[in-house]
Every structure is written in C-alpha cells, then in structure tokens.
Amino acid sequence: MRAIRLHEFGPATNLVLDELPDLAPGPGQVRVAVEASGVHLLDTTLRRGEAGGPIPLPELPTVPGREVAGVVDELGAGVDESWRGERVVAHLGMVPGGYAEQAVTDVGTLIRVPGTLSFAQAVAAVGTGRTALGVVELERPTPDDVVFVPSAAGGVGWLLVQAARHAGATVVAAARGADRTAKVRDLGADLVVDYGLPDWPDRVREHSGGPTLVWDGVGGAVGRAALELLRPGGRFMMFGWSSGEATAVGTADLVGRGITAGWLGQRMRALPGGIPGLAGRSVELAGRGWWRPLVTTYPLADAATAHADLEGRRAPGKVVLTT
Structure with missing residues (x-):
C-alpha cells in the first residue's frame, strides 16, 4: 500500500x-480500504516535533493522521x-x-457512513463535527x-454557524480575506466581518450591540477582542x-x-455517549443534511502541500487527503 510517512520532524x-x-x-479488528483521510492542525504541530497536548510525539518513522473513511x-x-x-x-x-491507502482499527470504532455523504x-x-457538536451541547x-x-471558515466554525442558525440565533461570523468571508456569507x-481589517470589532458592536455567546477557536488577539465585545452576563466557550x-x-x-468562560477539553467526555457518541451523532446529522461540512481535498501524494496550506490558512474548512 502507499502511505505518507514522516522520517524526521520538521517542515511539511x-x-x-x-x-x-x-x-x-x-x-476484533477490520481493515479499511481508505478513500479519505483527515488532516488536523494538531498533525502539523506533531510533524514539527512540538508537543501536541494529550497526544505524545510519535516514534519515527510514522504514518500521521487519525481520521479515515x-x-x-x-x-x-x-x-x-x-x-x-x-x-x-x-x-x-x-x-x-490515517495518511495511507489502508488502515486497521477496532470494529467498535466504526461508524456507518450514510449514502448521502461522501467519504x-x-x-x-467524525472529527471536526464531534468537536462542533460538543461546543453546541455545552x-x-x-x-x-x-x-x-x-473562525467561521474553519472546519469547526463552519458547522457552528449552521448550528446557531438552526437555533434561531442572530449569527455574527468572522473570517480572514474576501474569499473566506464570501463563503461564510453564503451560509x-x-x-x-473580515478579522484581517482593523475595524471589525466596531462593525460587530454596531450591528448587534455585542454578542451574548462567543464560540472561540482562534484565541490570541482575535479571541481577546471577541471576549471584550461580549455583553455583560454573556458566555464564552473556547475550543x-x-x-x-x-x-x-x-x-x-x-x-x-x-461573564462565564469555559474550555471544551475533557468536558466533552461527560456528555451523553462521550466523545464516540458525539462523533456518531455528528455523522448522522450530516447524513440528514442538518449541517454540511466544508472540505478542501488534496491527493494523498500531496500531503506536504496540504500541511503547508493548512498552516498558511490557505485551505478553508476541513483538509482531507483522498486516495
């Protein structure tokens, strides 16, 4: 089989x-003939040889990736x-x-893919969707x-905009650049607003008087500005x-x-069904069309380009490798 391997930590x-x-x-295992593999921002951190939170650095050489269909x-x-x-x-x-033409996993991890969904x-x-659903439920x-x-043009943010609309809330979204803001506007x-422009906080405040709920996946200066826009008594959820x-x-x-502020983290495990339950429900919701993921695909052989584009914020939505 063909697979992408990392022999030395470093650039894409x-x-x-x-x-x-x-x-x-x-x-108790199955082999999956992989059609699509998910690329996560954490994959790029591990590739550089930097600690990735709860996931330790792999032994080299390694085949990266943890999401397959x-x-x-x-x-x-x-x-x-x-x-x-x-x-x-x-x-x-x-x-x-995950970055391979085949993957082996325990049968208990499998979720059937509805015919309405592409791989x-x-x-x-299964990946960004479970995170988004955890944010919404908490x-x-x-x-x-x-x-x-x-972060409305990212994989999680794209789904969160749709979830907020389904709830009947007023939705204010931000992304960087004209192409990404246009995509989000179509949702x-x-x-x-374009958070690459200096007046974006003023536009948010003038439009709505400030948010009552912020779902923050950006952090840094953008996250801090969003926190300061939050109305008194508002809620701030970091994921x-x-x-x-x-x-x-x-x-x-x-x-x-x-205000109240929280971090998604381990709180997802306390939700009904835990993290596997969130993944299963997310796939089911996508199959029913309740929300639709945004994906940017690359051939498996172009994994280096996919990593570089993800790090450079040039790939909207979920980055996926296809075999």
Whole structure:
C-alpha cells in the first residue's frame, strides 16, 4: 500500500510517499480500504516535533493522521461478516496511521457512513463535527442569543454557524480575506466581518450591540477582542487556538462583567455517549443534511502541500487527503 510517512520532524516537505506492506487486521479488528483521510492542525504541530497536548510525539518513522473513511475489505477473527463491504468512518484515537491507502482499527470504532455523504464529508463529520457538536451541547444557543463565531471558515466554525442558525440565533461570523468571508456569507450569517481589517470589532458592536455567546477557536488577539465585545452576563466557550495561543481570560472579566468562560477539553467526555457518541451523532446529522461540512481535498501524494496550506490558512474548512 502507499502511505505518507514522516522520517524526521520538521517542515511539511518532510512528509514523503512510501510503499509499505499491506496491513492485516487482528482479532476484533477490520481493515479499511481508505478513500479519505483527515488532516488536523494538531498533525502539523506533531510533524514539527512540538508537543501536541494529550497526544505524545510519535516514534519515527510514522504514518500521521487519525481520521479515515472508506470501505471495510478485510475482517479479523471474531468480527461479524456483515461489516465486509460497509462504507465506514472511524477516528483512530491515539494511534496514528490515517495518511495511507489502508488502515486497521477496532470494529467498535466504526461508524456507518450514510449514502448521502461522501467519504471526505464523513471524515469532516467524525472529527471536526464531534468537536462542533460538543461546543453546541455545552453552550446551547437560543433564539435570543447573538452568537459570534470568530473562525467561521474553519472546519469547526463552519458547522457552528449552521448550528446557531438552526437555533434561531442572530449569527455574527468572522473570517480572514474576501474569499473566506464570501463563503461564510453564503451560509446565511446575519453579519460577516473580515478579522484581517482593523475595524471589525466596531462593525460587530454596531450591528448587534455585542454578542451574548462567543464560540472561540482562534484565541490570541482575535479571541481577546471577541471576549471584550461580549455583553455583560454573556458566555464564552473556547475550543481551540488556531492563532497559537489561547485567549487570555482574567478574574476581572469574570467578576467585573459577570461573564462565564469555559474550555471544551475533557468536558466533552461527560456528555451523553462521550466523545464516540458525539462523533456518531455528528455523522448522522450530516447524513440528514442538518449541517454540511466544508472540505478542501488534496491527493494523498500531496500531503506536504496540504500541511503547508493548512498552516498558511490557505485551505478553508476541513483538509482531507483522498486516495
């Protein structure tokens, strides 16, 4: 099989296409003929050799990636024959191996992919979708809310805009650049601002009087500006920091303005069904058309370009490798 391997930590160009032996599933496992593999910002951090939060640096050489979708083509001992030929998506968890034409995983990780979804969309739903659903379930919007999504052209933010609209909230969204803001505007957000322009906070404040709920996946200066726009008594939910640093939240913000602030993190595990339950529900919602992921696809052999574009903010939505 063909696979992308990292032999040395460093730049995206260190990702190379190798020929490896075919995989064989063990007891309770299946082999998936991979059609689509998810690329996560965390993958780029690990590729550089930097600590990736709860995921340790891999031993080298390694095949990166933890989200795969495709067709089950081999069964390990004890696996029901009904899985053979099924369209599935799976999150491989702490074990890498997604950037390849084959992946092996426990049968319990599999989620069936509805016929209404492409494999690339399924990959987006299982990874970014579970995060977005966790955000929504922990800080639910109401029709009275003004929801601000600072990273609306990203994989998670794209879904959050749709979820806020379904809730009947007023939706204010931000993205960088004319192309990305145009995409988000097509989703039906009430206001879309370009956070690369200096007047974006003024436009948000003038339009709505400030948000009552912020879903922040950017952090840094943008996240801090969003926090300062929040109305007294508002809610601030952090789920990431694509800028490289988390939004700074102090006691004066919480006590002086009466706001609440939280971090998604391990709180997802306490939701009904935990993280696997969120993934399954996200795929089901995407299959029903309740939300539709935004994906940017690259051939498997172009993984280095996909990493570079993701780091350079040139790839909107979820980045996916296709075989």
